[in-house]
Each structure stands twice: as C-alpha cells, then as structure tokens.
Amino acid sequence: MTQPTPIRRASRHRPRLLDTALSLAAHGIPPLPLRAGKVPFGNCPDCTGNACGGRPNMKSAGPCQCPGVCHAWAAATTDPRTLTSTPWVAAWRQAAALAYHPGGAGVTVVDLDNAAAMEWARATLPGTRTVPTTRGEHWIYQGVMRSMNHVRPGVDVKSSMAYVRWRGPGGGTMTALPDVVRALAVKEPPAARPAPRSISLPARSGAGQCPHRTPVFLDRGIAMAEQRIIAARSAIHATVYRSFLAVLSTHGRCGCLTDTHVDRLFTAAQAKGETARHCTDAWNNARTTLGL
Ligand SMILES: [Zn+2]
Ligand SMILES: [Zn+2]
Incomplete structure (x- = not known):
C-alpha cells in the first residue's frame, strides 16, 4: 500500500x-x-x-x-x-x-517579567493597554522614549531602537506615556558617568600580564566563549550572558582583557542576532554580578 x-x-x-x-x-x-x-x-x-x-x-x-x-x-x-x-x-x-519595533509604532512597552514587577506596576503606573506574556505583562503607552533594560528588577523599557515580541493586541485603552515611565530611563549626570553606554573593561591591576595564566589561556577562553555563542541554537540571550560571565569570572580582575577580546565576543553575539545594546547590557550585567 x-x-x-x-x-x-x-x-x-x-x-x-x-x-x-x-x-x-x-x-x-x-x-x-x-x-x-x-x-x-x-x-x-x-x-x-x-x-x-x-x-x-x-x-x-x-x-x-x-x-x-x-x-x-x-x-x-x-x-x-x-x-x-x-x-x-x-x-x-x-x-x-x-x-x-515599538518606537517605530510610536509606543513604549514596559516589559514586566514576573509577578513582583506586575505588582510594582499596578501600584505605580497609570493604567493603559496591557498584553499578557508568558510570565508577565506588557504595558503599552502612547509615546516614544529611549529604551533601557533592567530599569528595576524584572522591568525593561522598550521603545526606540528595540524590538518586542508581538503577543497580540491585548486589552484596555492606551494612555499617554507618563513621566513616571520616562523617569525610569533617565541617565545619571554625565559628570558621574562619562560614557554611560560604553562597555567597561576591568581595571588594569595586573600590569597587562595575566597574573595566573598565559596569554594562550586567555585566547582559548575567548575562543571557547565565541564557539559557545555561535553554536547556540536557542536561548541566545542567556548563552551570551553566561559566556561573558565565564570570561569575566576568569579574567575580569587580572586586567588582560582588551577591546579586541571584547570585540570578538560582541561580534559573535551580533552574528547570532544580538543587538549591540544587548551585548553591552549583558557585559555590564555580568560585571555587576561579579562585583567588578
Ligand atoms: Zn546592512
Ligand atoms: Zn544585510
């Protein structure tokens, strides 16, 4: 048959x-x-x-x-x-x-990742159109602002130069972007942070020489991180972050990481579709996690 x-x-x-x-x-x-x-x-x-x-x-x-x-x-x-x-x-x-692209649609999405973030939003933000997501909600306001991740635990603001997953039209009436949301992404004064979006390299404390291993070791570490990112088939954000964390936990303090190393990692991540912004955020988050 x-x-x-x-x-x-x-x-x-x-x-x-x-x-x-x-x-x-x-x-x-x-x-x-x-x-x-x-x-x-x-x-x-x-x-x-x-x-x-x-x-x-x-x-x-x-x-x-x-x-x-x-x-x-x-x-x-x-x-x-x-x-x-x-x-x-x-x-x-x-x-x-x-x-x-929320900015292109003239809107700002407050991306609430978990129950605690939603509770904070309900207590703090004016009501607007909301869209349920896997674990949280998108609160969508009329108006464009700059995007910033992790403005609070579990809260990202996505508007200009960002993308958001489409989860359906949601419900409720969209209201104007309030100052309380705009204030979430206000930069600290330039004097305090001369290069707010730039990546920070660990302070050079090792006089340019990795104090505990050879340059070959560093090179292999970078190559492994690149391969891990390139080989990732899903959860790219998490893989990029974990790879950055691995490199920084080994070489974050010895001062042997250079812009060239960081460029290699960012290029690998961007080849997998990560934005420069996400790379910078992941790098800085990994540094913060490690207390660098
Ligand atoms: Zn192009
Ligand atoms: Zn192209």
Missing part, C-alpha cells in the same frame, strides 16, 4: 506570520520576524559587524539598503513590498515568532 504524498502547504501558501505582520503594518506597527530562539535573524555577510555602515534609522545612521532582515529592529518596516519581498518571505517561512 502506498502512502499518500503529503501536500506541501507551507511552501505554497503565505507564511502564517506574514499575514499577521501585514495586518500590523497596515496599523502603522513595523513588524520583523524572529528566528528560533525568539531572536532576530543574524546579519547577512555584507552586513556582518556593521560593515555596511548600518541602517539609516540606526543611532549612527548608515547607508545600508540591504534587502534582507539584517540589523534586527532597524529592519522592521511597515512597507508591504518589503515585507512580502523574496528575502523577507524566506525569513517569514523560517520564523519562530513575530516582533515589532
């Missing part, structure tokens, strides 16, 4: 997420596909390491017109021609989830 030939629906029909993406775009919400691991697709070879200069909407505006889904949130668009173009359709077919 012969088996019936399976009908290959997926290749003939429009990818499921593309329909939702087009409807978001029609409402002025720029979508982008996320791949397995729920992170943006990595950059194409031309865009790797921002060799293309980056997209025109990025912080340091570049000329990149790459037709692919490169540069994470910066690729998100409401243009249906782009969303239905060949490279994008290929990405939609592989996509594991849908995200959007």
Whole structure:
C-alpha cells in the first residue's frame, strides 16, 4: 500500500506570520520576524559587524539598503513590498515568532517579567493597554522614549531602537506615556558617568600580564566563549550572558582583557542576532554580578 504524498502547504501558501505582520503594518506597527530562539535573524555577510555602515534609522545612521532582515529592529518596516519581498518571505517561512519595533509604532512597552514587577506596576503606573506574556505583562503607552533594560528588577523599557515580541493586541485603552515611565530611563549626570553606554573593561591591576595564566589561556577562553555563542541554537540571550560571565569570572580582575577580546565576543553575539545594546547590557550585567 502506498502512502499518500503529503501536500506541501507551507511552501505554497503565505507564511502564517506574514499575514499577521501585514495586518500590523497596515496599523502603522513595523513588524520583523524572529528566528528560533525568539531572536532576530543574524546579519547577512555584507552586513556582518556593521560593515555596511548600518541602517539609516540606526543611532549612527548608515547607508545600508540591504534587502534582507539584517540589523534586527532597524529592519522592521511597515512597507508591504518589503515585507512580502523574496528575502523577507524566506525569513517569514523560517520564523519562530513575530516582533515589532515599538518606537517605530510610536509606543513604549514596559516589559514586566514576573509577578513582583506586575505588582510594582499596578501600584505605580497609570493604567493603559496591557498584553499578557508568558510570565508577565506588557504595558503599552502612547509615546516614544529611549529604551533601557533592567530599569528595576524584572522591568525593561522598550521603545526606540528595540524590538518586542508581538503577543497580540491585548486589552484596555492606551494612555499617554507618563513621566513616571520616562523617569525610569533617565541617565545619571554625565559628570558621574562619562560614557554611560560604553562597555567597561576591568581595571588594569595586573600590569597587562595575566597574573595566573598565559596569554594562550586567555585566547582559548575567548575562543571557547565565541564557539559557545555561535553554536547556540536557542536561548541566545542567556548563552551570551553566561559566556561573558565565564570570561569575566576568569579574567575580569587580572586586567588582560582588551577591546579586541571584547570585540570578538560582541561580534559573535551580533552574528547570532544580538543587538549591540544587548551585548553591552549583558557585559555590564555580568560585571555587576561579579562585583567588578
Ligand atoms: Zn544585510
Ligand atoms: Zn546592512
């Protein structure tokens, strides 16, 4: 008895997420596909390491017109021609989830990760549209601000230069972005923090020489961290963070880490779709965790 030939629906029909993406775009919400691991697709070879200069909407505006889904949130668009173009359709077919660029939609998402964060929000923030997530909620306000992760335990603010997973329209009436949310991402005075977004390298206490091991050991540590990041198939954020933590816990105090080492780690993470911002956050969080 012969088996019936399976009908290959997926290749003939429009990818499921593309329909939702087009409807978001029609409402002025720029979508982008996320791949397995729920992170943006990595950059194409031309865009790797921002060799293309980056997209025109990025912080340091570049000329990149790459037709692919490169540069994470910066690729998100409401243009249906782009969303239905060949490279994008290929990405939609592989996509594991849908995200959007909140800043591009004119909104700010307060991402509450757990019950304690939700309790804080209910006690502190004005009511607005809310969307349930796996463990928490998104509170969505009308208005754009700069994004910042970990503004409080379990709370991220996502608006400009960020992406958020689309979890459905949620419920409630959207209200204007309140000052209490804007204040969450206010930088400390420049005098106190001369380079607020820059990565901090451990203080040089080892006179440039790793005091406990050889440079080969450091190089192997960096290479292992790179490989771990590149090999990750899911939970990219967590893998990047753990890899940074591993490098810093071994070499965070001896002063032998250089910008070149950090660049290698960030490049590996960005090749897996992590944004520069996430890399910086993960690096600084790992340092904080280790008390560096
Ligand atoms: Zn590209
Ligand atoms: Zn590019």
